[in-house]
Amino acid sequence: MLNASSVVVLDFETTGLSPDMGDRAIEIGAVRIENGEITGRFQQLMNPGRRVSGFIEDYTGISNVMLKGAPSCAEVMYEFADFIHGYNLVAHNASFDKRFLDAELGQVSRRYSGEFACSMLVARRIYQHSPDHKLGTLVRYANIPSEGVFHRALYDSEMAAKLWLSMLDSINKQYGLNEIPFKLMQKIAKTPKHSVAKLLKLY
DNA sequence: TGCCAGGCCCTCTTTAGGGCCTT
8 A cells, every 4th residue: 555545544532632641542533545535434432431521522522421331442442453454544743643543552452554644744835825734724725525523533534534635636736646655745744845846846 | 620742843043942733
């Protein structure tokens, strides 16, 4: 799976910002894309074993009542490891989701083989004129239809997936690259803004 | 109960500080 148009785009809702400080996942959502088409979806609430704060209930719409009946993080993440097996991974601000993926899979002794790319870092370079680079703003900027509620895992992963495909399309149209390797997207994310055009013209 | 992070990126930079993004 070396092509950027075949990836799993994922998004976590969590109890807070840092697994190192004891925060846990409460929902995982993911969309599998193969050759630019959505071919699979994964969504599951998970019980972190303690109450979540009022802030998180308000922010995500996920309540303690909803989590009470949900399966454990271990149960869900074990299954999720199968869903992502063999795919490269994309997330909006990937460093955040990678930390939680590593922490939660570590708890169930599962690993993954794919590499991460960050849609936010790519968007800062490909959509430089967007007012900001929050997921919701970029979705509007790219004219992607959206009717759901942000801050739920499946919806955010689906919007990030469409943003990812939109950026691949923009690169294709602007630079004539229709087969974009995943490695090139990772390289774009690390290239200084002012050098991205040069990188893609020479590719 | 209340608190917390970390990587990127810009600039009035590099012996640093602060905003952006994610929950």
